[in-house]
Amino acid sequence: MKKITSYFPHSLKARLVVLTLLFLLLPTGILGYLGYNYLFNIIKTSNIRAVGHIADARHEQLKVMLQNTNNRASHFINHLSSQCENREKSKNTACLKQALQIFINNEQANSATLYQPSGDEIHVGELLPIEITPFQNEQLVGFSEPDKDGKRLYFIVAKNETGARLVVTFPMNAIQQIFVSDPSLGASGDVFIMDSKGFFITQPRLLDTNSTSEVKNDHAMQHCLMMGNAEMLDVDRRNIEIIHSFRFVPEVGGGCIMAHLDQAEAFATLDILRWRVIWITLGLIVFALFIAIVVGRNIVKPIDKLCAVTHQIINGNYSVSAVVAGDSEIAALANAFNLMTERLQYAFDELNAHQMQLEHKVGKRTAQLLIAKNEAEHSLTLLQETQESLVQAEKMAALGGLVAGIAHEINTPIGITLTSASFLDAETQKVIELYRQGELGGDELDAYFEIAQQSTQLMTINCQRAADLIQSFKQVAVDQTSDNQREFNLKNYLEEVLLSLRPALKKTQIKVQLDCPSDLSLLSFPGAISQIVTNFIMNSLQHGYADDQRGIINLIVLTLPDDRIELRYSDDGKGIPTEIQSKIFDPFFTTQRGNGGSGLGLNLVYNIVHQTLKGTLQVHSIEGTGTTFILNFPRQLN
Numbered sequence: 013m014k015k016i017t018s019y020f021p022h023s024l025k026a027r028l029v030v031l032t033l034l035f036l037l038l039p040t041g042i043l044g045y046l047g048y049n050y051l052f053n054i055i056k057t058s059n060i061r062a063v064g065h066i067a068d069a070r071h072e073q074l075k076v077m078l079q080n081t082n083n084r085a086s087h088f089i090n091h092l093s094s095q096c097e098n099r100e101k102s103k104n105t106a107c108l109k110q111a112l113q114i115f116i117n118n119e120q121a122n123s124a125t126l127y128q129p130s131g132d133e134i135h136v137g138e139l140l141p142i143e144i145t146p147f148q149n150e151q152l153v154g155f156s157e158p159d160k161d162g163k164r165l166y167f168i169v170a171k172n173e174t175g176a177r178l179v180v181t182f183p184m185n186a187i188q189q190i191f192v193s194d195p196s197l198g199a200s201g202d203v204f205i206m207d208s209k210g211f212f213i214t215q216p217r218l219l220d221t222n223s224t225s226e227v228k229n230d231h232a233m234q235h236c237l238m239m240g241n242a243e244m245l246d247v248d249r250r251n252i253e254i255i256h257s258f259r260f261v262p263e264v265g266g267g268c269i270m271a272h273l274d275q276a277e278a279f280a281t282l283d284i285l286r287w288r289v290i291w292i293t294l295g296l297i298v299f300a301l302f303i304a305i306v307v308g309r310n311i312v313k314p315i316d317k318l319c320a321v322t323h324q325i326i327n328g329n330y331s332v333s334a335v336v337a338g339d340s341e342i343a344a345l346a347n348a349f350n351l352m353t354e355r356l357q358y359a360f361d362e363l364n365a366h367q368m369q370l371e372h373k374v375g376k377r378t379a380q381l382l383i384a385k386n387e388a389e390h391s392l393t394l395l396q397e398t399q400e401s402l403v404q405a406e407k408m409a410a411l412g413g414l415v416a417g418i419a420h421e422i423n424t425p426i427g428i429t430l431t432s433a434s435f436l437d438a439e440t441q442k443v444i445e446l447y448r449q450g451e452l453g454g455d456e457l458d459a460y461f462e463i464a465q466q467s468t469q470l471m472t473i474n475c476q477r478a479a480d481l482i483q484s485f486k487q488v489a490v491d492q493t494s495d496n497q498r499e500f501n502l503k504n505y506l507e508e509v510l511l512s513l514r515p516a517l518k519k520t521q522i523k524v525q526l527d528c529p530s531d532l533s534l535l536s537f538p539g540a541i542s543q544i545v546t547n548f549i550m551n552s553l554q555h556g557y558a559d560d561q562r563g564i565i566n567l568i569v570l571t572l573p574d575d576r577i578e579l580r581y582s583d584d585g586k587g588i589p590t591e592i593q594s595k596i597f598d599p600f601f602t603t604q605r606g607n608g609g610s611g612l613g614l615n616l617v618y619n620i621v622h623q624t625l626k627g628t629l630q631v632h633s634i635e636g637t638g639t640t641f642i643l644n645f646p647r648q649l650n
Contacts, residue, residue: 030304040296048289052282059278060243063257066196067271070203071259073190078152078168078263081119081182085170088115089178092126105134112136115180122165122181129175140181142167150262155207156181164213166264188214191269200254200274208266218272219249236260236268248272325353439463497649499535502569502577503528509542510567513549520553521562522583528569534577535648540624541579547617548581548641556585556639575647582640588633596631621645 088111096107112124113136123137142156147169156165167181191203191214204216212219235242236258243257255278257271443460446452503526510517510524517524534541549565557563568580588596597618621629627645 040300041293044289044293048285051285055282055285056279059273060245060255060257063197063201063255063271063273063278064243066201066203067257067259067269070190070205070271071261071269074187074205074261074269075152075263077186077190082152082168082170084119085168085178085180086172089126089170089172089176092178093172093174093176105132108134109136119180119182120186122183124178124180127177127179137181140165142179142181144169144179148262148265151265152263154265155213158211164211166213184214190214197271197273198277200272200277202272203270205261205264205269206267207264213264213267216270216272236270245275325356436464436468496539497535497537499533500538501530502532502534502541503530505538505541506545506567506569509545513546516550516553520557521560522553522557522565523563524549524565524567526567528567529571532569532571532577532647536645537624537649540620544579544617544620544643545581547614551614552583552585552639556583556587558586561585571647572644577643577645577647579643579645580640581643582638584638587635587637588631588639589635593631593633597629625649 092108092111095111096104108126112126112134116122116124116137121137123135123140125136126134128134140156142165144154144167147154153166153168156167158164164184165181166184166187167179170178170180187205191205197203200218202217202219204219205213207213235244241259243255246254246256248254248256253275255273255275259269261267261269439460443452443456446456506526506528510526513524545567552563552565563584565583566581568582570578570580572578596614599615618629621627621643625643625645626649627643630642630644631639632642633639
């Protein structure tokens with residue numbers, strides 16, 4: 013990704029011009045932007061609020077007019093019965109009609125119908141079919157359906173305490189007069205009212221009112237009918253951007269008062285303001301550019317002179333000096349530059365002398381390093397040979413211990429066999445003497461046969477035991493001293509390894525439990541597995557348990573997917589301290605250095621697992637609870 017400075021001009025003069033422009037224009041631009049936004053928001057909010065005030069005013073006028081009309085109707089019906097009381101029925105009806113006629117004349121209504129508690133109806137004026145439905149909460153008037161010419165009437169309903177009901181119908185003129193165009197809205201302003209079904213109650217100036225279908229895709233109308241009062245910027249049915257202000261009118265049964273003003277007219281002053289800001293900004297840019305060029309020229313001119321002198325010095329002319337008149341910072345820089353040139357010449361002379369000395373020292377040091385390198389390589393070779401010898405010695409030491417243990421173990425059955433043979437030979441000599449002397453009887457012969465049978469059985473058992481030990485030792489010893497790969501049954505082989513370790517285990521109270529599938533065959537290196545198990549067990553006996561401590565060692569073999577084997581070795585001994593767990597596989601690391609430990613046992617195991625068996629080795633140990641080694645290796649090695 014490029015650095016920001018890579019986008020700047022490479023010329024110092026150009027950079028000074030750019031920076032000067034930035035320092036002059038950034039504050040001006042920020043202040044102009046903030047001022048413009050402030051004025052924009054004020055004008056915008058003021059115009060939107062003005063449209064809202066018009067809608068509020070029309071709503072209040074309509075509400076007052078309808079309340080006054082309802083109040084006069086209520087007053088009229090409450091006093092109507094007292095005007096025509098104590099008269100005959102025919103005269104009473106005539107009196108009521110006359111009173112109703114006077115009322116609609118005064119109210120400039122179309123008709124009036126009086127529904128008496130007795131069920132009689134008295135009607136005056138134009139008879140119009142009006143469906144009267146119950147009013148909603150806060151509703152003051154209702155509206156008739158449009159006739160064939162699209163004209164509608166509105167009606168009010170008044171009641172008195174006796175149950176009489178008065179229905180008065182009015183033309184839309186009274187309401188239409190409230191919603192005449194307001195000059196304060198401008199030429200594009202319009203105010204009208206619609207009912208809950210989207211029909212126009214009053215006629216707007218600018219919208220098409222021929223359609224009698226319900227309003228669709230009219231966001232303001234839909235929002236208003238959900239009893240919302242707000243202002244919003246949207247488009248009207250003409251697809252012209254306008255300012256909507258709408259007020260929900262529960263007095264007409266859920267209609268809406270809509271006040272519209274075209275945004276083009278409302279925000280015309282903003283366009284003027286925008287152009288003024290643009291022209292002012294352009295003027296500031298021109299002025300800032302002029303200042304930047306003048307400042308840049310005054311600063312860069314002496315620097316150009318200094319650069320010319322610098323190029324001569326680069327070409328090797330150290331006798332040149334920069335001449336800049338005046339007391340400015342550039343002049344001080346030129347004087348400092350001249351002084352630096354003199355010292356640079358002196359430094360070059362000293363540098364040449366030091367370079368010759370350094371070349372001599374480097375040559376001498378290089379020869380010493382070459383000798384040290386050869387000695388280090390020789391030492392590394394000796395160390396590797398020594399490590400290999402120690403590893404082989406560790407193998408042979410383990411084999412030697414195995415031989416000593418097997419020899420001790422074989423000594424018992426061989427001794428028993430020898431004793432039995434000697435005893436049988438002595439008894440045989442006795443029987444031969446008795447036979448020669450003619451004193452051999454049946455009792456003596458029976459006793460001899462019993463002794464012979466017992467002795468031969470004892471010799472056979474102990475000879476078989478010795479043979480098993482020798483065969484186990486032979487196979488394990490051959491595997492440990494050779495690197496041959498063969499196919500073998502893992503469980504049988506582990507049992508032979510454990511049998512060869514029995515002399516060492518007999519001296520302790522540690523038991524070894526083997527859990528391995530009996531039909532598991534491996535094509536691998538049995539000697540490697542023997543060395544791993546032997547080192548694990550001897551390590552546990554030497555480091556994991558105290559003298560005479562009881563314990564159990566578990567040796568568990570599992571088969572894994574992808575034809576792999578997991579050998580899990582665990583003891584319940586002391587465990588390995590946390591601080592040395594990362595070091596146990598290091599060569600020559602041991603905690604029993606004074607007790608015969610070489611520090612190569614687990615290092616040998618680690619190398620065998622990774623190099624010979626091509627597997628992995630993990631250790632998990634908690635101090636005081638035991639140690640677990642987990643081997644993962646393939647069942648067959650290619």
